Amino acid sequence: xxxxxxxxxPVIAAIKDDHGLKECLKSDIQVVFILYGDICNxxxxxxxxxxxxxxxxxxxxxxxxxxxxDVAVDFTKADGIISTKPALIKHAGEIGLTSVLxxxxxxxxxxxxxxxxxxxxxxxxxxxxxxxxxxxxxxVCRISQIPVIAGxxxxxxxxxxxxxxxxxxxxxxxxxxxWFM
Numbered sequence: 001x002x003x004x005x006x007x008x009x010p011v012i013a014a015i016k017d018d019h020g021l022k023e024c025l026k027s028d029i030q031v032v033f034i035l036y037g038d039i040c041n042x043x044x045x046x047x048x049x050x051x052x053x054x055x056x057x058x059x060x061x062x063x064x065x066x067x068x069x070d071v072a073v074d075f076t077k078a079d080g081i082i083s084t085k086p087a088l089i090k091h092a093g094e095i096g097l098t099s100v101l102x103x104x105x106x107x108x109x110x111x112x113x114x115x116x117x118x119x120x121x122x123x124x125x126x127x128x129x130x131x132x133x134x135x136x137x138x139x140v141c142r143i144s145q146i147p148v149i150a151g152x153x154x155x156x157x158x159x160x161x162x163x164x165x166x167x168x169x170x171x172x173x174x175x176x177x178x179w180f181m
Contacts, residue, residue: 083102
């Protein structure tokens, strides 16, 4: 279901506040990355996204009050999770949730460790940040056995198109203009 949604709508709304939540609900986007919230309101945010007929994936590392433990994965009631922590990604897969391993490719060492992280965590997809490195993103897409999403610093249609041409299946962005292209 998640991979079908990415094919149908190659832009993911990444929301970082209540205003972004309200705006993304007006869009045709099918997948929403929730990048904010706390232990008290995350269930309501997830419910709002799901009631709008969209898939809700929560970035566990960014939710105040949640720890980097398996119980945090179970707690969200989301369709899936995003994390930089391979153990959380692995647990999400074990309980049937969609999982996105977020990787910051900031130097050659980070690039060289991608396959090791993916092998241990077994995510459904990886998200590479920052997105505005088409050469690097293309190399990641070539070595990856699983689909790649690119995110971070995407500002216009040209960015989205160059990333899709580099081989990503989708682009995540907090930029509301991208959501309504």
